[in-house]
Every structure is written in structure tokens, then in C-alpha cells.
Amino acid sequence: MKLTETQSLDLVRLCCRALDEKKAGDLRVLDVRGLSSITEFLVIATATSEPHVRALRVELEKTLDGARSHIVGIETARESGWAVMDAFDVMIHIFAPEMRSRYGLEKLWRDATVVPIKDLLADRKIRAKRTTKPKKKPPAKAAKKRAR
DSSP, X not given: OOOOHHHHHHHHHHHHHHHHHTTOEEEEEXXXXXXXXXXXXXXXXXXXXXXXXXXXXXXXXXXHHHTTOOOOEEEEOTTSSEEEEEOSSEEEEEEOHHHHHHHOHHHHTTTSEEEOHHHHHHHHHHHHHHHOOOOOOOOHHHHHHHHO
């Protein structure tokens, strides 16, 4: 199902937040609209190990399922150091460090526009600050009574 530009970016944002919360490294988003016939955005992340690749993939599956986003396919081979998830408008690649450098997707898609991760993740932090209420201090009189 084709998403609007806003929906696609929201899905990218959701994926980036999930990856960031699970400590994915060197997170990159490439806007490949007009360059690719199969997807709009590529999300690329580095895992620290094979178990971390699996953990990030599982977290993304939960996140996408929770958002009721259709996962077209998942490709991963045991101990390959690479997992790919296709959510149609967004394709997510999770690599172990050596596999990421071997395949060099950023070089392959060098004509793509880089979407700043900082902007995608900052939105959450701003919202979190606005919705968090400071803890109330007890009134001075009540504090004195408790001290007795």
C-alpha cells in the first residue's frame, strides 16, 4: 500500500526511534525517492554483534506490527551479519560492522538525499519535555508536621 509522504516519514521516524532505543550505531536515512523503483527511504543501522542484529530486527518487527504497518518481507540468514526488512516505502538494513563496510550502501546510493537523524530523533525529545510535569514539592507546613 502506497503511503503519503508524511506517513512514510512517520514510519521512518518510528523505525529510527526503535533502533536508537536499542542502541543501534551509525544510524542513517537515505531518501531514495526518484532513484529507486521499490522503496522511498532506506534506513541503515549498525549492530555490535550477531545477537544485536537479531535483537534490532525483532524490535523492529514489534514496532512495525504495533503501528499496523505491513511488512512485505524479512530477509536474514543465520550468522550473516545482515538483516533486511521491507516495509514497502521504507526498507531497513541492519548490519554487523564488517558487513556494512563490505556492502557500502551509502556509496551505492550516493545520489540519495541524507535525512538528518538528529531531526528525526529530536522530535521525540521535544515532545517528551513538553508532556513531562515536574514533581510537586510538599507545602512547607506539611513538611514541618511530618518532621515532628
